Amino acid sequence: MPPLRPWKKSASGHSAASRTGWPPERAGGRSRAQRAGTDGGGCCVGPRAGACWPGVPPVRPLRSSHHKDTAQAGASGQCQASHGDPDMTSLSKILVVDDDELTREMLQMALSGSYDMSTACNGREALDMLEAGTPCDLVLLDVDMPGLNGYETCAALRGSSVHAELPVIFLSGRVTIEERARGYSVGADDYVTKPFEVVELKAKIALAISRKEKAQALSGQLDEIMGTVLTTADMMGEVGVVLDFQRRMGHCHTLEEVSKAFFESMDRYGLDGCLRLKSRLGILSCSASAPCSALEESILDHLERQDGPTIQSLGSNLSFNFGSVVGLVRNLMALPAANEADLHEKIGRIRDNVALLGEGAVSRLKALDAEAEANDGPKRLVALTQEALIEVNALQHANRLRVAAIFKALCEEVESSFIHLGLTSYQEEMLSETIRKHMEAATQVFGQTTQIESHLDAMIHKLQNRSPAKV
Known part of the structure; x- marks a missing residue:
């Protein structure tokens, strides 16, 4: 503890002790040492030099038997910590760290009605208590203590991965600007000098705890926003797989090529399964790398007999029947996800994307059937091909509108978060950069899609203008 300031009367006739909030019996009359019959060696809690409470002869701080015993006990780690009422679970919890027993007791008396109090004799004991799991919402920390002083204790807290955000208020008799600056430099939230009101x-304690709670709430909201951004990024990647599949469909001329494109798209989702394609070119039943097993054939037979088009869950699997395209996607529950809610959301998106892949394959098979019917008559070929190309074009256009809607919703949510959460410039830049990156990726995909649409429009125009004799 620092030297103690002499007790004196204020202009109003009240003692300085009353200004610190201590009880009258502690501030005047006989001291505890006198009432106990001792030589008056007790020490007051004022922050300055060498005085004591009224009626107690002046003594030099930390030289009395009480302070000597306290300092020795604190240095040897034998000081027994005092803990608040275990039933006061609704109150914020404060840890008082001071080597002076009288100071600890008086702070407990002043604050125990508003907070659940625990005490420690020195910095090392405080760190051990926190490491052992003592609940704490704020630390009131003295500077001058044996062993670890207050500055060293605060620095240790700020270097901890668990307690780095724990509010710390210095309560010290050191009043110079240099001491205050040192307190803030080691990470303290506030610095209160003795004597104090x-x-x-209490106001400073309440403010520090409120700031901590608000920071925790904002951190949780920021995590939620980042989760939304990452989820949207995943969605954009999944939509990109569908768009790439639609692009490849235009270059598939056999059932084997269509099935290969389908399974490669499923592999980008981390999934596999089996597939059956039916057209005028024949019937193909296969998995990603081999023909279907007898069990897979029986499953596909069962799915084909169901009325379509359908897509439904079969345990952890997903089945679909679009008439000419029938298949089974295996083990959706094995998809990587942060939690169960995230997994179900991801499965829902996969379900939608598998439906788009199946519909795209159906459109391509229709086109292949149209090509196979070329020998049956040029007009029929033109009509069927035109219908298939229009369906593909419409599907690609629908995908572009869906992605545009996703971007619009994302931008609105992020802008709303900027307004209400009060993010730092760095956090706003980080979120904006993430959005820009994925917007650029989607734009590149749309650039390819635009070329495909132009090509398809040109093909339709050529087919419309060709006479039957020239086909």
């Missing part, structure tokens, strides 16, 4: 101390 109890009302002011």
Whole structure:
């Protein structure tokens, strides 16, 4: 503890002790040492030099038997910590760290009605208590203590991965600007000098705890926003797989090529399964790398007999029947996800994307059937091909509108978050950069899609203008 300031009367006739909020019996009359019959070696809690409470002869700080015993006990780690009422679970919890027993007791008396109090004799004991799991919402920390002083204790807290955000208020008799600056430099939230107003101390404690709670709430909201951004990024990647599949469909001329494109798209989702394609070119039943097994054939037979088009869950699997395209996607529950809710959301998106892949394959098979019917008559070929190309074009256009809607919703949500959460410039830049990156990726895909649409429009125009004799 620093030297103690002499007790004196204020202009109003009240003692300085009353200004710190201590009880009258502690501030005047006989001291505890006198009432106990001792030589008056007790020490007051004022922050300055060498005085004591009224009626107690002046002594030099930390030289009395009480302070000597306290300092020795604190240095040897034998000081027994005092803990608040275990039933006061609704109150914020404060850890008082001071080597002076009287100071600890008086702070407990002043604050125990508003907070659940625990005490420690020195910095090392405080760190051990926190490491052992003592609940704490704020630390009131003295500077001058044996062993670890207050500055070293605060620095240790700020270097901890668990307690780095724990509010710390210095309560010290060191009053120079250099000492205050040192307190803030080691990470303290506030610095209160002795003597102090109890009302002011309570206000500072309440403010520090409120700031901590608000910071925790904002951190949780920021995590939620980042989760939304990452989820949207995943969605954009999944939509990109569908768009790439639609692009490849235009270059598939056999059932084997269509099935290969389908399974490669499923592999990008981390999934596999089996597939059956039916057209005028024949019937193909296969998995990603081999023909279907007898069990897979029986499953596909069962799915084909169901009325379509359908897509439904079969345990952890997903089945679909679009008439000419029938298949089974295996083990959706094995998809990587942060939690169960995220997994179900991801499965829902996969279900939609598998439906788009199946519909795209159906459109391509219709086109292949149209080509196979070329020998049956040029007009029929033109009509069927035109219908298939229009369906593909419409599907690609629908995908572009869906992605545009996703971007619009994302931008609105992020802009709303900027307004209400008060993010830092760095956090706003980070979110904006993430959005820009994925917008650029989607734009590149749309650039390819635009070329495909132009090509398809040109093909339709050529087919419309060709006479039957020239086909």
